[in-house]
Amino acid sequence: MKAIRGATTVGADSAAEIKESVKELLTEIKTQNALNLEEVVCVLFSNTSDLHSFYPAKAAREAGFFTAPLFSALEPEIDGALSKCIRVMVLTESEKPAKHVYLRGAAVLRRDLTNIINIALDGPAGSGKSTISKLIAEKLNILCLDTGAMYRACALKCVNLGVSVTDEEAVKIVISDINLTVKHENGVQHTYLDGKDVSEDIRRPEISMLASTVSAWECVRTKMVQLQREIAMRTSCILDGRDIGTNVLPDAPYKFFLTASPEVRAKRRAAENLQKGFNTPYEYVLAEVIKRDKQDASRSIAPLKQAKDAILIDSSEMTVNQVVDLILNKIQEKI
């Protein structure tokens, strides 16, 4: 038995659009595979939860699949997944090699069929990663994923529940049922914790050190890395963090390690905090930056480290635009 896979996206959540897309997909699968409908064992559909107007399986009857058993299922909501998407699996007794069919942008489900690019941007606290990655994402029209926000949300959840981030067993329980999602609205990342937008809360200065501590636990890293990989698999994106090039996406084709002197980083972070309404003295920020880097770099799991194949950029004496141009040029050289 062979499984022929396929997927398509739908213009709008309407019966007419769903029928049209499914018919087009099945017709293409039939043609490309010279499918004998008598050999079809069954057809399985799944669709994303933003489609409600019509069962994709019903459209299969209209596309000529008169006798095969049909089945439709709803997919869970997954961060970074394509929206309005229908997947199909046609099981057939044919022995011919299967030709999978991906239409209307659904090819991004298959990395081997797409041009998805992932850029890893790692570096210590305050090195400018988030500013730079937002600008790069804008220029390349790709997503920007701030992975630190996820660890910050884990720390915030512990704080909200009165759980100490140093207590591994208690953290494990908190993380086991954390509902953490990242959504991009108009290109801006919003972090949702148990349904609430916590994008501002997680930026509170006291969360930084707690995020660093909580991120050292295996239970936390396993869950966050899985989420990050799921997003990166489906979407072209630049991920900023500490372990993207070494651990999350070791095969990423573009890797950068951005750094600057602790003094410069502390100065930038203090100014950033002030802009957000937090008045944190420079000396305090400097001490914290040094302590956090040491903690992030010395933990046993996926520590802050430059990947061997990452390009090192020291931005101490560089402007934001100079760093952006340098990274874009390096990417261009490799394309």
Ligand code: DC
């Ligand atoms: O980038 P940031 O300051 O928002 O990150 C907060 C903490 O999260 C950082 O001190 C260490 C942790 N972190 C991590 O361990 N791995 C990442 N990929 C990103 C952040």
